Amino acid sequence: MGVGIQVTDLNAWYGANHALLGINMNIPANHVTALIGPSGCGKSTFVRCLNRMHETNATARVSGEVRIGDVDIYAEASPVEIRRRVGMVFQRPNPFPTMSIYDNVASGLRLNGFRNKGVLDEVVERSLQSSALWDEVKDDLHKKSGASLSGGQQQRLCIARALAVDPEVLLMDEPASALDPVSTAKIEDLIFQLKSQYTIVIVTHNMQQAARVAETTGFFLMGKLVEFDSTHKIFTNPTDKRTEDYITGRFG
């Protein structure tokens, strides 16, 4: 079951570059929240702060509070335990090239010491089915390596890998930017099905996609959260002029 996320006064830096400025956001549980905004506005940085990936960058710094469920992730938890609860799909597919497809999907569970073969088989199949990849790879689960798939297949493999650990929150940073329209539609269906069980935060450049899958949408501009509201409101009647300009394609 998903949990909500409360972000309070979040700031993030890369060296001297102040990439996020005082973000406040209340992400509802078991909903899809889309983040939109022009390139370089800090969307990726923001989602990376939600599973403490931001701090893996050598120059990065962060301040503020992020609560996932009732845990303040920066004060009360280790990055490792947070990342076990919060799955992530990256902008560029990053499967493990030295592992078979099966091992890629099972990697999260194996990593955490899970060994039950029967359950692993089940989880791998279910995850690959959820990410709409099962039919394409079921015959060479153990034969092919993660890197031998096409770009779009690799991304769906990465989604399966993230789903296999049954996360409470799923962060997706432009998961469909490398996919063809058919795969994109599959992914969107998948997000639709998953949202009753997971809290999903998705970054996207595709406004139709945001409108299709998300109940809530946040608009970022130059490191600030300009507007955060129901998707319907953002796309039909935004409060802020800058949001309207962006939505209607007048800049960005």
Add this chain to the structure above:
Amino acid sequence: MVLVKIKLQEAGVAGQSGSPSRGRTRSGVDSQPEPSLVRKFLLSRGSSAFADRTFRGLMLLCAFSIFGIVALIATELVLRSQMSINKFGMAFFFRQIWDPVSGDFGALPFIYGTLASSFLALLIAVPLAIGLAIFLTEMCPRFLRSPLAFITELLAAIPSVVYGLWAIFVLVPILREHVNPVLAKTLGWTGLFSGPNFGIGMLAAGVILAIMILPIISSLTREVMTSVPHTQREAVLALGATRWEMIRMGVLRNARIGIVGSIILGLGRALGETMAVTMVIGNRPEIAKSLFAPGYSMAAVIASEFTEASDDLYLSALMEIGLALFIVTIVVNALARLLVWAVTRGTPARIN
């Protein structure tokens, strides 16, 4: 004749290498107005087939010169050790005797000494080198990184005779006074650490070799680990991996071929290392179970006895030791390649 051919080709006149596409271009040019300056220039360069062919020929020559050199060394070694080969036959490689006075020779103690000291060196150096590389690439604070890397690489540049001297005056006393007694007490029951403790011997040779090959293995390992893309580390971290799990799954796994390659290079150096080993191994042609006991290696016996080889058979036997070293090196390298192939072929191996 060749020159003429080049000229023709450069002028764009179709020789036997003239391709149909060029013909088409030319006829296109005929029927069209003046081609642009750039197009004219590019057309005037012809097919460049001669340049390509010359380049390939040169590179082929370089490649084949390696075969030539290896063949030359092998034949020379065989010819020069003819006398010993005739006298002892294949048994030379399996005999445990080395008696210059009565002219009775066998290579086994030396083969054993070379292999034992080299593998001992790997046993000590590989974990250290990989640990060092992991520290340098994954956890070292920035300001320490380049000094540490620099010092490790510096170690590789020290001449081996200096290592030998250092081993005699520093390492051997330390082993004799502090390390060996502890080993004898705790692990003496294995038989590997027992008997008289001189300090010099197989263990000393293994340790000094380990120190010598450490920088090679560690700097090459560091190199391949650095080249693993950052996205791989992030992928593992995002699954909830600890630092070590991230390194194991996201870095070492991806870098394993390169790491094995660096170990092979280190092993190659250990097999052929002469000076430092000669100075501490004890130079006694015997095979002993205890690592405290003195031994001898192939390179060491050639270096230290070549000048005093008084008769032809003795010299010939030393030459055959050289041949043995040559063969052992090739076999060990081939086995190592086989290992790499086995590790990486087909379906990737499972984790754990």
